[in-house]
Amino acid sequence: xxxxxxxxxxxxxxxxxxxxxxxxxxxxxxxxxxxxxxxxxxxxxxxxxxxxxxxxxxxxxxxxxxxxxxxxxxxxxxxxxxxxxxxxxxxxxxxxxxxxxxxxxxxxxxxxxxxxxxxxxxxxxxxxxxxxxxxxxxxxxxxxxxxxxxxxxxxxxxxxxxxxxxxxxxxxxxxxxxxxxxxxxxxxxxxxxxxxxxxxxxxxxxxxxxxxxxxxxxxxxxxxxxxxxxxxxxxxxxxxxxxxxxxxxxxxxxxxxxxxxxxxxxxxxxxxxxxxxxxxxxxxx
Amino acid sequence: xxxxxxxxxxxxxxxxxxxxxxxxxxxxxxxxxxxxxxxxxxxxxxxxxxxxxxxxxxxxxxxxxxxxxxxxxxxxxxxxxxxxxxxxxxxxxxxxxxxxxxxxxxxxxxxxxxxxxxxxxxxxxxxxxxxxxxxxxxxxxxxxxxxxxxxxxxxxxxxxxxxxxxxxxxxxxxxxxxxxxxxxxxxxxxxxxxxxxxxxxxxxxxxxxxxxxxxxxxxxxxxxxxxxxxxxxxxxxxxxxxxxxxxxxxxxxxxxxxxxxxxxxxxxxxxxxxxxxxxxxxxxxxxxxxxxxxxxxxxxxxxxxxxxxxxxxxxxxxxxxxxxxxxxxxxxxxxxxxxxxx
Ligand SMILES: Cc1cc2nc3c(=O)[nH]c(=O)nc-3n(C[C@H](O)[C@H](O)[C@H](O)COP(=O)(O)OP(=O)(O)OC[C@H]3O[C@@H](n4cnc5c(N)ncnc54)[C@H](O)[C@@H]3O)c2cc1C
Ligand code: SF4
Ligand code: SF4
Ligand code: SF4
Ligand code: FES
Numbered sequence: 001x002x003x004x005x006x007x008x009x010x011x012x013x014x015x016x017x018x019x020x021x022x023x024x025x026x027x028x029x030x031x032x033x034x035x036x037x038x039x040x041x042x043x044x045x046x047x048x049x050x051x052x053x054x055x056x057x058x059x060x061x062x063x064x065x066x067x068x069x070x071x072x073x074x075x076x077x078x079x080x081x082x083x084x085x086x087x088x089x090x091x092x093x094x095x096x097x098x099x100x101x102x103x104x105x106x107x108x109x110x111x112x113x114x115x116x117x118x119x120x121x122x123x124x125x126x127x128x129x130x131x132x133x134x135x136x137x138x139x140x141x142x143x144x145x146x147x148x149x150x151x152x153x154x155x156x157x158x159x160x161x162x163x164x165x166x167x168x169x170x171x172x173x174x175x176x177x178x179x180x181x182x183x184x185x186x187x188x189x190x191x192x193x194x195x196x197x198x199x200x201x202x203x204x205x206x207x208x209x210x211x212x213x214x215x216x217x218x219x220x221x222x223x224x225x226x227x228x229x230x231x232x233x234x235x236x237x238x239x240x241x242x243x244x245x246x247x248x249x250x251x252x253x254x255x256x257x258x259x260x261x262x263x264x265x266x267x268x269x270x271x272x273x274x275x276x277x278x279x280x281x282x283x284x285x
Numbered sequence: 286x287x288x289x290x291x292x293x294x295x296x297x298x299x300x301x302x303x304x305x306x307x308x309x310x311x312x313x314x315x316x317x318x319x320x321x322x323x324x325x326x327x328x329x330x331x332x333x334x335x336x337x338x339x340x341x342x343x344x345x346x347x348x349x350x351x352x353x354x355x356x357x358x359x360x361x362x363x364x365x366x367x368x369x370x371x372x373x374x375x376x377x378x379x380x381x382x383x384x385x386x387x388x389x390x391x392x393x394x395x396x397x398x399x400x401x402x403x404x405x406x407x408x409x410x411x412x413x414x415x416x417x418x419x420x421x422x423x424x425x426x427x428x429x430x431x432x433x434x435x436x437x438x439x440x441x442x443x444x445x446x447x448x449x450x451x452x453x454x455x456x457x458x459x460x461x462x463x464x465x466x467x468x469x470x471x472x473x474x475x476x477x478x479x480x481x482x483x484x485x486x487x488x489x490x491x492x493x494x495x496x497x498x499x500x501x502x503x504x505x506x507x508x509x510x511x512x513x514x515x516x517x518x519x520x521x522x523x524x525x526x527x528x529x530x531x532x533x534x535x536x537x538x539x540x541x542x543x544x545x546x547x548x549x550x551x552x553x554x555x556x557x558x559x560x561x562x563x564x565x566x567x568x569x570x571x572x573x574x575x576x577x578x579x580x581x582x583x584x585x586x587x588x589x590x591x592x593x594x595x596x597x598x599x600x601x602x603x604x605x606x607x608x609x610x611x612x613x614x615x616x617x618x619x620x621x622x623x624x625x626x627x
Contacts, residue, residue: 014393017358019545058540084563101545213533247560249536252391262589282568
């Protein structure tokens with residue numbers, strides 16, 4: 001008769017560290033520092049737009065990234081990645097046919113149910129456009145559910161703009177307003193659209209802020225000032241959605257690296273309303 | 286149930302040797318140095334002698350269930366063990382680790398396996414260390430529940446208490462192999478008296494330090510007092526590594542050729558790189574901020590996460606500290622500060 005009995009949680013839960021291998025079937029160089037990996041996972045990955053995955057380069061390391069493709073696509077996944085350090089440098093050396101690992105999806109997602117019938121504002125810059133592209137493509141997939149989409153996208157300079165080929169197409173979509181701005185136009189680069197930080201585009205906005213959702217994603221400074229400007233404009237704290245970027249290892253609330261006061265950026269976020277986090281520790285850094 | 290201590294140790298040795306159901310028995314053992322009174326968890330062998338009661342081991346029970354470095358994917362098979370001589374403060378820490386690592390949606394596979402395959406025998410403290418302060422954080426020097434078996438020493442015997450089904454099964458096996466006796470009422474009283482005596486010693490030792498039910502105020506203190514308290518902190522991270530409730534991890538990718546392998550290893554929020562994101566920004570660039578984070582984690586954040594504070598009063602961080610910082614003293618000082626600034 002065995003002495004030992006199972007005591008802890010009885011159901012055998014799937015290992016959250018399990019890696020799903022995926023093949024890179026194409027790579028799009030979006031800008032000098034940003035590229036999109038087009039991945040085919042060995043098994044479908046079902047996620048909700050706004051959630052993230054952990055992408056690993058075998059033997060090198062892993063990092064959190066948000067799929068930039070629609071959540072209606074599960075057989076394939078796009079991930080748009082900026083070169084900023086050790087792991088992402090290696091990702092930028094990857095070639096078509098290489099295999100990477102995926103874990104997840106993890107975290108919270110954009111509450112699309114509450115967006116129904118609304119005029120949705122999407123505001124982002126730099127690599128923050130990755131999750132916003134996913135959101136945008138997911139929304140247009142069922143565009144009948146929503147009243148309109150306004151997408152304001154920012155970049156440092158014309159050559160830093162990403163999703164170049166797609167943008168012309170997006171501008172043609174019904175119910176969609178897509179506007180871009182660059183911070184500056186260095187000599188020798190051409191630009192016929194807006195110039196200034198992305199929030200200057202708010203003066204082109206023609207929706208009632210009190211009743212509609214706004215989604216912001218971008219570098220920390222952009223999020224901080226973007227949130228401030230949107231609140232000033234009249235958007236509600238509980239309808240202003242921010243995607244928080246913190247150091248993450250596990251992705252599901254067990255390494256504590258992403259803790260912001262009582263919240264985990266990975267498990268309770270990455271998508272938070274401004275109202276949730278405004279009084280927490282360390283939110284903008 | 287009463288059992289002779291020597292008989293019990295022999296039973297454990299035999300069980301470990303047979304290796305059919307239990308492949309290892311881990312017990313507290315004195316250090317080799319004669320003047321060192323500390324104990325360490327070691328596998329029970331023919332030649333070493335366990336010291337079950339005393340006070341907590343130097344190494345927390347965490348080290349045996351949540352290893353400093355461990356493969357989590359693919360998860361590896363663990364072995365069946367008995368871990369004996371665990372103290373109340375360490376058992377309480379396991380409750381917190383359970384809440385953190387085994388919550389319904391996600392489960393750390395390696396921790397779960399060690400937890401399932403380790404039978405835990407706790408023992409009452411019959412001594413205290415100078416840093417012990419379980420009494421300041423709603424604890425006591427003996428376990429009340431959550432163990433499989435508990436040992437209280439009465440002269441040459443152990444009074445054994447059963448705390449779980451698998452503890453009960455082990456006791457059946459003990460009874461079938463060695464002589465046991467029924468404890469008398471006066472012997473039970475004796476245990477109560479001993480427990481009270483240790484509580485009194487703890488209360489006496491920790492008189493200068495206050496306790497609180499308002500730790501959430503710690504957040505409101507401005508930086509200057511934190512700077513004072515952390516003056517001698519060198520950021521070594523010993524306090525977090527040795528703490529039975531700290532579980533911060535780094536995930537390392539150790540994949541080979543076409544096999545993905547994930548290992549986790551201990552990390553510490555006292556290190557500068559801990560929360561650093563791409564581009565080098567970190568929310569806590571100064572040592573004072575990281576020092577403060579440890580206290581807020583234990584007394585504020587964890588309370589929100591697990592409905593309990595993250596300190597069980599074991600005092601290990603105080604003993605490990607290179608900067609000779611007494612954890613109790615810091616909490617006492619800052620807590621008074623928090624009450625004053627509120
Ligand atoms: C929820 C979320 C979603 C994100 N989505 C995107 C996205 O869609 N696109 C995008 O470009 N970025 C995204 N990011 C940011 C992205 O995760 C970081 O840019 C990336 O992890 C940086 O890694 P790096 O190693 O290149 O940078 P580094 O600056 O070299 O490292 C960043 C941190 O990781 C540690 N680290 C680096 N390598 C290792 C290693 N091998 N093992 C252990 N630790 C290591 C470093 O010590 C440092 O603390 C997202 C971040 C979050 C939190
Ligand atoms: S802190 Fe309390 S329970 Fe822990 S060893 Fe000391 S006296 Fe025993
Ligand atoms: S904070 Fe210090 S006293 Fe409290 S449980 Fe951790 S090591 Fe023990
Ligand atoms: S053990 Fe002491 S010196 Fe080391 S990090 Fe902790 S508080 Fe600082
Ligand atoms: S990423 Fe590990 S706790 Fe959030």
